[in-house]
Amino acid sequence: MNLKLGLFLLITLRTIPLFASAPDTVRLYYKIAEFELSACNQKKLDSLCKSFKGVDNLHITGFADYLGTGPDNAVLSQKRAEIVAAYIKSHINLVVAADWKAVEMSTAKKGPLGDPFNRRVDIVINKIVHTKVVAQPQLPPPQFTDKIAHLSNIEVGGSLALEELTFQSARHFLNPECEANLKILLSYLKQHDNIRFEIQGHICCDNGPDGMDIDSRDYKLSVNRAKFIYDYFVKNGIDAKRMTYKGLASTKPKVYPELTDHDKYLNRRVELLITGK
Structure with a gap:
């Protein structure tokens, strides 16, 4: 390969846009048997349909709780999903897939009022977003290094929000541009091994008790994000006795209300709570 061709390919790789699917989930909740x-x-x-800019397709799943028999819940799940799908299709021309395989969610605590969280419909929104292939990762801004330098000064019970460590939508993996920041944080924690802390995971949007993780296929997205950081630290030499992890779902947003995609981006984050020194 000659020099001119090599330079051409390098420039091309840095500038060609790629398409990736970035799902978000919206939930509708129902009364018993509704x-x-x-x-x-x-x-x-109605509000959701007006916001469908850059949306590729939707996947809708109906759920039922443990009230009623299995066949009854199958019908109930199907009706919920079908009605939502039909309503959206009547308002916008979009590919909509409705899943009405009755999902009778189990729960440890059973009572006559059922489980309100599991009487719902999930609308998974797949957007087409543009990303770029970059030959070399960008260096993190010096502000992040300065920011975490104050970790040793935070008193027990205080926390540090790390919006520089954000996650891919509906996944527990970091955005690629944040990986260098995680390495900087790792290095700092190795040098300050007296700090004990809790890793707190967060999600965007109002997703009830927690969001769905499309990789693990469970509803522990904020927990999985915190555990991802925890596992990374353990794997890279941080003593597991120094730290714990916890998911806080969308109970403590960094930005509220979420008016833009960037607001959601900032809320998909972790925080460090100082638990001891």
């Missing part, structure tokens, strides 16, 4: 759209859910869908 499958028709409530006024509240209808309003939520």
Whole structure:
């Protein structure tokens, strides 16, 4: 390969946009045995349809809790998913897949009122986003190094928000541009081995108790994000006795209300809570 051709390929790789799917999840909740759209859910869908810019497709899943028999819940799940799919299709031309394989969610605590969280419909939104292949990772801004330098000064019970460590939508993996920051944090914690801490995972959007992780296929997204950082630290030499991890779902957003995609980006993060020195 001659020099001119090599330079051409390098420039091309740095500039060609690639397409990737970045899913978000919106949830609609229902009363016992309800499958028709409530006024509240209808309003939520109207707002959602107006925001479908750059959306590729939707996947809709109906859920039922443990109340009723298996066949009844199958029908209930199907009706919930079908009605939502039909409503969206009547408002916008979009590929919509509805899954009504009855998902009768189990729960340890059973009572006559059922489980409100599992009486719902999940709308998974797949957006087309543009990313770029970069030959070499960008160096992290010096502000992050300065920021974590104050970790040793934070008193026990205080925390540090790390919006420089953000995660891919609906996944527990870091955004590629944040990986260098994680290495800097690792190096600092190795040098200050007196610091004990809790890793707290967060998600964007109002997703109830927690969000769905499309990689592990469970509803522990914020927990999985915190554990991802925990496992990385253990693998790279941080004593597991120094740290714990916890998921806080969307209970403590960095940005509220979330008006833009960037607001959601900042809320998909971790924080460090200082637990001892």
